[in-house]
Amino acid sequence: MDKIAVLIPCYNECRTIQKVVQDFQNVLPEAVIYVYDNNSTDSSAELAKLAGAVVRHEYQQGKGNVIRRMFREIDAECYLMADGDDTYPAEASVEMTNKVLYEKADMVVGDRLSSNYSSENKRPFHNFGNFFVRKTINLLFHNDIKDIMTGYRAFSYEFVKTFPVLSKGFEIETEMSIHASDKNMHIENVVIDYKDRPDGSFSKLNTYSDGIKVLRMIMRMYRIYKPMGFFGGIALVLTILAAIFFVPVMVTYLKTGLVPQYPTLIVCGFTMIAAIQAFFAGLMLQTIVQKNRQDFEIEFIKTEFWRKLITKNDL
Incomplete structure (x- = not known):
């Protein structure tokens, strides 16, 4: 070495x-x-x-x-x-x-x-x-x-x-x-x-x-x-978009008891489902990343041990 x-x-x-x-x-x-x-x-x-x-x-x-x-x-x-x-x-x-x-x-x-x-x-x-x-x-x-x-x-x-x-x-x-x-x-x-x-x-x-x-x-x-940050950001953007289009539909419903904009309501629902999926995808992947970090620390310790062993043998 x-x-x-x-x-x-x-x-x-x-x-x-x-x-x-x-x-x-x-x-x-x-x-x-x-x-x-x-x-x-x-x-x-x-x-x-x-x-x-x-x-x-x-x-x-x-x-x-x-x-x-x-x-x-x-x-x-x-x-x-x-x-x-x-x-x-x-x-x-x-x-x-x-x-x-x-x-x-x-x-x-x-x-x-x-x-x-x-x-x-x-x-x-x-x-x-x-x-x-x-x-x-x-x-x-x-x-x-x-x-x-x-x-x-x-x-x-x-x-x-x-x-x-x-x-x-x-x-x-x-x-x-x-x-x-x-x-x-x-x-x-x-x-x-x-x-x-x-x-x-x-x-x-x-x-x-x-x-x-x-x-x-x-x-x-x-x-x-950083999957939680990445997919959590996507979930936040989708949630905000869904809320922006849902609020007028909700206001109209409270005033008249009618929902004249069914297509908008349906799209908002699917957008919120996508946001929930993105959030839980990020949550699950973050758990995997944490486990990988723990495995990396063990590998890092092993690598340090082998370096010391090789250096000692060279001496």
């Missing part, structure tokens, strides 16, 4: 990958640098290998697929994830890894938004998207993660081996943040100085299509992790 594993997903980063590998080697000489090439069409893999990284390949396209492969194959006491585009400072990795190794953090977030991200990043919609996603997730999942979309993070062994990676692409950071929040893991934020990509290096993140994927991911995760 490695003490520190630096994980770098890589897709066409030939302009920067060597510098990124060398920077982490200088700052974390005890770490093993892993570069996972994701079907690059340039010389990224060769350059990373020349720089001294352990180069492996993931042939399913997408950052989520790469991280799934990394988490499956690598065992380490601490994992540091960074991008290969030289936008994150290697110097911050010492503080981030120390919080995992010595302060028992499960996930450490490299916080760009509290620093210079808005001035360095030349894509204004990215700034707004990061702000919106952060506010939405912290509101829905009651946490205070400072930067949801950052690709610079450190993880504990327990987090990595109990995190079910479902995303295929850039939604992976959002999924990590929600998972850690929902499972009440120890999350820390470290402010970092962000650098925009150098000339000739291009982001693979599409502001609009990937932004829509992230929003869909948030709603899907909210439905899965």
Whole structure:
């Protein structure tokens, strides 16, 4: 088991990958640098290998697929994830890894938004998207993660081996943040100085299509992790709609003793039935979620035991 594993997903980063590998080697000489090439069409893999990284390949396209492969194959006491585009400072990795190794953090977030991200990043919609996603997730999942979309993070062994990676692409950071929040893991934020990509290096993140994927991911995760809130909200909306259309029918009946709007009354009745069904669906699913959380805690304890056992055997 490695003490520190630096994980770098890589897709066409030939302009920067060597510098990124060398920077982490200088700052974390005890770490093993892993570069996972994701079907690059340039010389990224060769350059990373020349720089001294352990180069492996993931042939399913997408950052989520790469991280799934990394988490499956690598065992380490601490994992540091960074991008290969030289936008994150290697110097911050010492503080981030120390919080995992010595302060028992499960996930450490490299916080760009509290620093210079808005001035360095030349894509204004990215700034707004990061702000919106952060506010939405912290509101829905009651946490205070400072930067949801950052690709610079450190993880504990327990987090990595109990995190079910479902995303295929850039939604992976959002999924990590929600998972850690929902499972009440120890999350820390470290402010970092962000650098925009150098000339000739291009982001693979599409502001609009990937932004829509992230929003869909948030709603899907909210439905899965907070079913009572999701289905309870639907039940509340349906109840309000039914009440709005039912009140005039009821007023007419009290005044005249007649119900001239039978179709409206029938629709209101079916709407209330749907609201009741949504409420009890949320209630039952919330019970299942609670049981899953209890099972997760047991699995988390088992994973911690195996980490200690593996580390002891390595010594």
